[in-house]
Amino acid sequence: MTRDALERVFRTKYGSLLASLVRHAGGDFEAAEAALSDAFVAALEQEVLPDRPAAWVFAIARRRLVDRARRRGALELPDDLASPPVSEAPDDLVIAREDFPHEDDRLRLIFTCCHPALAPEAQVALTLNALSGLSAREIARAFLVSDVTMSQRLVRAKAKIRRAGIPYRVPPGGLLAERLDAVLTSVYLIFNEGYSAALGDALVRRELADEGIRLARLLVELLPDEPEARGLLALLLLQDSRSDARVSPQGELVLLEDQDRSLWNRSKIDEGLVELDRALAARRAGPYQIQAAIAALHARATDAEATDWNEIEWLYAELLRRQPSPVVALNHAVAVAMARGPAEGLALVKRLVAEGALEGYLYLHSTRAELLVRTEQLGAARAAYRRALELADNALERRFLASRLERLDG
């Protein structure tokens, strides 16, 4: 089989093939994975590409699973007697209809990968590995951890699924809300890892952001009546629409208000706005829809001055009420500063500083510095920028903060 054609199958079908094989393996991830990778290897060895390569790979993988089950069921027989050698000829592909991969399988897989009994970093890694077909090595590169660490994380998570009996299913009604949250969070983390940090390999980062959007799209397709899934997709599209404007050609970070809005991706904005409207039509607002609504207000403003900060402030207040966290409170303070003046915003920021929960958070100090500049307290502003600079862990942020500081000194 030609490598290119097979790679296409791998890229587009890996998740659904694995999802369905895990079901056939009775929830055994490792067995399903081994069967699938064997099948891809077998496919590579074929001279010609079968008509339906995905179905071919699936059939071979399924047969591997059946063999394995047979071997296990006949322990008294030596392996080679219990399992006659399998012909890899693609002509005897008789698969019952219900055995084919179907949409529910991918949904089952994503809910299993994001089971709250798994650590959040394991959920994210497992989702990328199982649904997107990224290797441990690729995920390690994206998350800036060693290959060994990432492989161990994946192996442990898969072993826990099997040993602890994490069920391979979409959770029933009572559990769905809690579990859907975990799924949405994982997808958001995947996107954000690609979008927000400027560290590491730019290309890998781009892939992660795209993968996050692809997974959000999949969730919408699988759960069309969940407005928060749609809200998440809208949020990701709207944020991503700005990715070309976030960094200048000289490689400097550009704040939202200074961005060249002609660089914003119109088609992503349009799609994001449509998805948001459809989500809001269900009249069950949630954190992702609210954040998407905020992003939409930025997207709709023709320039920074035209931004409806009153509406944004109101939305952040609503988000804070539903999701009280210091980071949301900081965003709310910024919106207050923009809507009602820097002094009012600064008062809220000072309260956050006093609480101390965000002491190690760079954006607390950079926001405070910015508001101090706007209220003409330059000495305190310098100190706040210096503290932010100490906390910055990537070159883009450091350069940005250093230039702000220089401007004050100059």
Add this chain to the structure above:
Amino acid sequence: MRYMLLIYSDESHYGKLTEEENETLMRDYYAFQEGLMGAKAYIDGARLHPTPTATTVRVRGGKRSTTDGPFAETKEQLGGYYLIEAPDLDAALGWAEKVPTSRYGSVEVRPLWEME
């Protein structure tokens, strides 16, 4: 599958309960165990005497050492357990949530290592 529910809490808590609170707790445990039995999920379970009754044994270099107290000093102590039968982890977590001590202590859920 078989799961062990390990029930941890600050054992000094029990000394501070009023008689009435203590009775409520006992009733809640009784009801919980009835629930397990009714669902045919109950295998075994017991409350343990508090850690001052514990003795810890270690063998090092073939030599036994015996010490007074639990294996480690922790904020919450193992105070009891249930051994249950459940179809999967979600079901086991559902039982763990219903253990009365989960309201102030912690319940650790561990699958049993089954011999294949």
